[in-house]
Amino acid sequence: MRLHTLTAGAFALALTAGAALPVQAEDSVYIQLATYRTGAFAGSGIPVANGMFDYLTMLNERDGGINGVKITLEECETGYDTQKGVECYEQAKSKGTLVFNPYSTGITLQVIPKASVDKIPVLSMAYGLSAAADGNTFPWVFNPPLTYWDGASGIIKYIGEQEGGMDKLAGKKIGYIFLDAGYGREAIPLLESMAAEYGFEMVQYPVPGKEMQNQASQWLNVRRDKPDYMVMWGWGAMNPTAVKEATKIRYPMDKFIGVWWSGGEDDARAGGMDAKGYKTLNFNGVGADYPAIQDIKKYVVDAGKSQVEPAKLGENLYNRGVMNAVLMAEAIRVAQEKTGKTVINSEDMRLGLENLNIDEARLEAIGLTGFMAPMKTSCEAHSGHHAMYVQQWNGEAWEKASDWFEPMTDKVKPLLAAAAEEYKTSNAPWPARTEPCAN
């Protein structure tokens, strides 16, 4: 038993040593990036991690940080595992991170109640709890630019357009293949209410997490049921497998539409030329032609400070990571303006995230014209129902297949409010918002 004390003591020593070493320079802020480069979700996790890391590193290298304040970055490997995620969160908290990006709906759900207590904003960019879009209930959680429910309504809207009107949806059969976890289930309530409203039939094909790489039985059912459209909520190894299986049963790929997280190049590449026509939603630009991405190439990739393969610079999920980093960087800038401080803390960061206003002019200033739809957050709207578009795989790369379009905000909004209300009652006593509105 004494060994136990010894080991505990050794742990304590190692920790204090570890905590004491990265001495914070005077003008720097710390951001921990919870990422995953291991496990079954690494295929999607790596490009996102690279994108976030590289953009913020580029700001450090090119501009010396944001208004002279360097960003100290550290990655914490979660492996998409909730246990490890909580550990990363605790570590981020102890080191005073400005913001926490869980990159897993499961971890997001876990940290939402803690965020308001620990005063650490949670930025779950277009994932996590849809109801968190309601800033009055969830002052510390942000999910811009879109929630999953916006995405689901967008897909239904797009399908309606393809069919020539929403009234044509009646009697259609729409299959929903999803990762059977918090993430995949998030869209179900909205799809169900849409199915009731427009009279289409929704068929669910859940894919359990450990069966991601073996979807033969699900796609056998798809072949039997013959849905008119397939909608996918997949992530990690689930995406390439689904695309491959879909091509195997010769499902018409242009009727197979994934959410934005199912749109990695590697996901579609798995199906080869047969996957041509596969569509997914998107809300960020693809390609390396943006000046900011070129700066990343110049200051980070060519300088050997990035883990990205140079050929994969500017791919979809990489750019998604960049966009996530842009939101953080812009929030820091706004927070600096609002508070007048340069070295901000996590509470100021919340203020920044709540007052984001990235318009065309701002996008041009940061070298990302046309990279994303202009977006704005406010006290009430932590997500904001921004625009998205549909992209299509041409066998080698993603092509834009539709204009930017809005989700069915009028349908989604009341559902979001109801869900936020439900969350409040089931987690009673949920703390009321005390943070003042600075708009």
Add this chain to the structure above:
Amino acid sequence: MLYRESGQYKTSYIADQAIFPIREDRIGMAVIGVVALAIPFFASDFFLNAIMTPFLILALAAIGLNILTGYAGQLSLGSGAFMGVGAYSCYKLTTYFPDVNIVILVLISGLFSAGIGVIFGLPSLRIKGLYLAVTTLAAQFFLEWCFIRIPWLYNYNASGAIEVPVRRGFGDIILTGPSASAMTQYFVVLGIVVVVTLVVKNIVRGRIGRQWMMIRDMDIAAELMGVRPLTAKLSAFAVSSYLCGVAGAMFIFFYLGAAEPSAFSITLSFQILFMVILGGLGSLVGSFFGAAFIWGLPIVLRAGFPALGLNVGAEVIFHVAQMVVGALIILFLITEPHGLARLWQIGKEKLRVWPFPYA
């Protein structure tokens, strides 16, 4: 020299039957007790929240599996799922009885887990060894399926997750939920783990525990001597699942704060099995060693690499931890099947005869 029992005479049966018959051990335990009570006043929230509390909880789960595998010799791969049963039943109980102290509910929720464990333990009367491992694997997958597919278990939550509500007890102290302090949760977990471990220690060295060990060592001989395999095996399953259930409920309520079904996946079962193998089969103290090692290694590595001035990626540390654990499991299975606990015991024996290497 320091650790020597000569001169300590036992004059009563009670003294001879004590859990720690040697004075030095008692002193050691007292020191550990004082340290355990003092830690929260010196350590950071991170140390308590992310290291000590989960370590204690997982040690209890490892004790649970150790009862079944180490003491009764029934290999099980379902401990993660049994932890899940405890967690979900505690969640349902606190939904129905929000005013009952959560500690009582945690202890009761173990009973549900024990019931399920007994049901899945029934095949052990006919099936042995590796084949039993497969049936417990079936339990793992079946229960995980239940956690996903039975919405009643998670109160029809849209995300399919359970979220821990705020619960107060012991005179309005916040015990669970996000606003509970790390210190409170640590002390509650410490209290439960210590009390339960003491009870288990006494079960193990009493009549029931001896039956388990007889069944483990040679079941036919045990049967001939009057041990009923039915009661012995099923009681092992019940106690083991009870401990796992309590650990699972604490894992959610005092550590994770919310959980998806994937939190109780086969990965957790393996994690606990590794703790038991590394720590030592058939040893309670080994369960603590194993839990400390498996839980602490990645954290130590993460702090250790930068401390050595090595700048390695987060994923490298993750990989290194996995490789180290894998290599150590093979090493221990070959060289020391009784794990860290056996090393500890050898160390104590050496210390007794120190400075003489013989005797």
